[in-house]
Amino acid sequence: METRGTRIGLGVATVAVIAFLWLPLLLIMAYAFNSSTIQSWPISGFTLHWFREAWHDPEVRRSVELSLKVGLAATAIALVLGTAAAAAIYRFRFFGREAVSFLLLLPIALPGIITGMALNSFFNFGGVQLSMWTIVAGHATFCVVIVYNNVLARLRRSSPSLIEASMDLGADGWQTFRWVIWPALSTALVAGGLLAFALSFDEVIVTTFTAGAQTTLPIVNAIVFVVILATVIPVTIAQRLTGDTGVLRRGAAASKAAAAATGGGAV
Amino acid sequence: MAVEERIEQSPERAAEPSGTPDVRLERVTKRFDDVVAVDDLSLEIERGSFFALLGPSGCGKTTTLRMIGGFEEPSAGVIYLGDHEVSGTPPYKRDVNTVFQSYALFPHLSIFENVAFGLRRKGTRGGNLKGKVEEMLDLVQLSGYGRRKPRQLSGGQQQRVALARALVNSPRVLLLDEPLGALDLKLRKEMQLFIKRLQHDVGITFIHVTHDQEEAMTMADRIAVMNRGKIEQLGGPDDLYERPQTAFVAGFLGISNLLTGEVSGRDTVRLGDGTTIRVRADALDGRSGRVAVGIRPEKIRPDDQDPNALQGVVRERAYIGVSTQYIVETRYGNVTVVVLNDRPGSIPHSPGDHLTLSWDPEATFILDPMEEPA
Numbered sequence: 001m002e003t004r005g006t007r008i009g010l011g012v013a014t015v016a017v018i019a020f021l022w023l024p025l026l027l028i029m030a031y032a033f034n035s036s037t038i039q040s041w042p043i044s045g046f047t048l049h050w051f052r053e054a055w056h057d058p059e060v061r062r063s064v065e066l067s068l069k070v071g072l073a074a075t076a077i078a079l080v081l082g083t084a085a086a087a088a089i090y091r092f093r094f095f096g097r098e099a100v101s102f103l104l105l106l107p108i109a110l111p112g113i114i115t116g117m118a119l120n121s122f123f124n125f126g127g128v129q130l131s132m133w134t135i136v137a138g139h140a141t142f143c144v145v146i147v148y149n150n151v152l153a154r155l156r157r158s159s160p161s162l163i164e165a166s167m168d169l170g171a172d173g174w175q176t177f178r179w180v181i182w183p184a185l186s187t188a189l190v191a192g193g194l195l196a197f198a199l200s201f202d203e204v205i206v207t208t209f210t211a212g213a214q215t216t217l218p219i220v221n222a223i224v225f226v227v228i229l230a231t232v233i234p235v236t237i238a239q240r241l242t243g244d245t246g247v248l249r250r251g252a253a254a255s256k257a258a259a260a261a262t263g264g265g266a267v
Numbered sequence: 268m269a270v271e272e273r274i275e276q277s278p279e280r281a282a283e284p285s286g287t288p289d290v291r292l293e294r295v296t297k298r299f300d301d302v303v304a305v306d307d308l309s310l311e312i313e314r315g316s317f318f319a320l321l322g323p324s325g326c327g328k329t330t331t332l333r334m335i336g337g338f339e340e341p342s343a344g345v346i347y348l349g350d351h352e353v354s355g356t357p358p359y360k361r362d363v364n365t366v367f368q369s370y371a372l373f374p375h376l377s378i379f380e381n382v383a384f385g386l387r388r389k390g391t392r393g394g395n396l397k398g399k400v401e402e403m404l405d406l407v408q409l410s411g412y413g414r415r416k417p418r419q420l421s422g423g424q425q426q427r428v429a430l431a432r433a434l435v436n437s438p439r440v441l442l443l444d445e446p447l448g449a450l451d452l453k454l455r456k457e458m459q460l461f462i463k464r465l466q467h468d469v470g471i472t473f474i475h476v477t478h479d480q481e482e483a484m485t486m487a488d489r490i491a492v493m494n495r496g497k498i499e500q501l502g503g504p505d506d507l508y509e510r511p512q513t514a515f516v517a518g519f520l521g522i523s524n525l526l527t528g529e530v531s532g533r534d535t536v537r538l539g540d541g542t543t544i545r546v547r548a549d550a551l552d553g554r555s556g557r558v559a560v561g562i563r564p565e566k567i568r569p570d571d572q573d574p575n576a577l578q579g580v581v582r583e584r585a586y587i588g589v590s591t592q593y594i595v596e597t598r599y600g601n602v603t604v605v606v607l608n609d610r611p612g613s614i615p616h617s618p619g620d621h622l623t624l625s626w627d628p629e630a631t632f633i634l635d636p637m638e639e640p641a
């Protein structure tokens with residue numbers, strides 16, 4: 001039972017956490033429009049000057065271009081590998097199944113720098129030149145997990161009897177995929193892809209501008225503003241897509257109710 | 268009759284000699300690791316019949332059904348659909364459709380498209396498709412619901428969509444796995460009669476799995492009572508109830524009173540204290556030695572009007588509305604008696620009353636004696 005006190009306490013805590021996460025971001029986003037180069041509150045005047053500067057800065061351009069390419073490539077790889085891994089884990093019981101699941105999830109928990117260092121020495125060891133593709137490989141490690149998690153969650157939520165029903169009604173493996181599995185998975189794939197892209201996209205820019213740092217601060221603010229939007233928008237869409245699965249959830253609830261009813265219905 | 272004509276027979280089915288069973292299982296066994304789910308089971312199901320597999324949870328009903336549908340392969344034994352052996356044939360090539368316990372309607376498709384799913388896979392298109400689907404929706408009293416999504420329908424309606432989706436393919440056999448399990452009691456009773464009528468109208472063989480003996484008896488022409496992967500007894504509802512052959516069947520289909528004794532003649536059994544009771548000669552069937560005589564509670568009268576009589580004292584009384592149930596203590600243990608409350612103002616017997624119980628020898632059945640009664 002939750003009392004009025006705990007409810008208020010939880011409410012306050014939630015607001016505090018959200019403020020902690022979002023206030024710095026909102027502050028930086030506001031500075032992007034600051035007409036002064038000195039960051040002080042309140043901002044001295046409104047300007048779009050820094051956005052123009054950023055747009056014409058060749059270095060910024062190059063890094064945004066790179067981010068886009070890396071993000072798209074990493075997402076594409078993640079969609080293929082993540083889906084395949086989820087399908088295998090869901091469908092087959094094999095030796096080491098739990099271990100595979102654990103190994104896939106690990107990169108999220110490890111600090112990015114560890115993964116980066118590990119990959120770096122791996123590439124050095126193999127004599128691979130650092131390039132866009134080595135960055136893609138690095139990003140794919142966590143993008144795969146995102147897609148994998150989304151697809152696996154969707155698979156687990158949809159009833160296996162849908163596949164049997166489809167086969168029962170004369171659909172072979174391919175037709176069942178085309179008409180039953182794909183429609184159920186497609187939104188999970190789009191959501192997973194968007195999330196993966198959002199994660200990858202900001203990574204490059206953040207790296208460039210926290211490491212390089214010859215760029216003047218207000219330009220960075222403008223870039224941060226764009227990056228935040230480029231992250232928030234796909235994540236929001238992804239949230240909506242994964243939330244819109246009432247149908248599948250209802251299906252699962254119905255079968256659970258059925259199981260309960262037949263379990264207890266005997267006289 | 269009209270409906271029967273609408274359901275087309277496949278040419279393959281029409282060519283079979285009449286009397287070929289629609290489904291035949293020959294010594295089928297299914298093992299899961301160390302569990303024997305179905306144990307050397309043989310079974311024939313006559314064309315056009317309503318057949319029920321009845322038994323407690325875990326006795327292997329679903330596994331049997333899934334082997335007929337092609338979702339599991341037998342570990343041993345052979346399954347025939349008509350005169351075709353179907354080992355290794357995948358579900359989508361079997362002339363069988365299933366109504367799943369959870370309905371398994373496709374959530375992203377409309378009701379129309381759910382019902383059309385099987386026809387589309389077979390290449391039916393256009394007006395022919397539309398006509399068949401609508402006819403089927405009409406048959407399950409859901410015309411006008413075609414554009415809705417499954418989630419917009421009640422449980423009973425979803426159930427009928429699942430029936431339509433399977434029947435529209437006019438399969439050789441329709442498999443139903445506890446199809447009414449998720450419905451409340453009142454709706455379940457309605458659907459029992461609805462499905463029975465539907466089966467009668469379409470003339471397709473139905474195999475219905477249930478753990479509810481009343482449901483099986485209401486719906487089926489023939490019932491196989493299963494226990495631990497085997498068929499204990501197969502027969503019509505009245506055979507099973509009036510003439511159970513094993514204690515398990517007798518107990519599963521209702522309450523029965525069992526008196527143990529020694530066969531003392533063509534149609535007599537002598538109880539422990541020397542009292543002789545008369546039984547059905549054909550039930551005794553030349554047996555000798557110890558047997559258990561069974562009598563259903565409603566076959567016993569609380570008076571001495573029938574040939575077999577027993578003295579006892581009422582211990583408990585439960586008023587059930589349509590009837591009253593008494594537990595009567597006798598020399599042979601407690602006997603359950605059910606008396607119909609069919610007369611206004613009839614005076615019930617009270618705990619402590621002495622009572623004479625009697626029954627007709629025709630109402631008895633004979634089982635192997637049990638280990639000493641618990």
Ligand SMILES: Nc1ncnc2c1ncn2[C@@H]1O[C@H](COP(=O)(O)OP(=O)(O)O)[C@@H](O)[C@H]1O
Binds near residue numbers: 304327329331
């Ligand atoms: N896929 C499976 N793997 C392992 N054991 C199973 C599987 N399916 C069924 N069983 C076992 O087989 C037995 C019969 O199950 P089932 O056919 O579902 O019974 P029922 O439908 O009569 O309740 C049970 O002991 C069950 O646990």
Ligand SMILES: [Mg+2]
Binds near residue numbers: 325328329330445
């Ligand atoms: Mg079952």
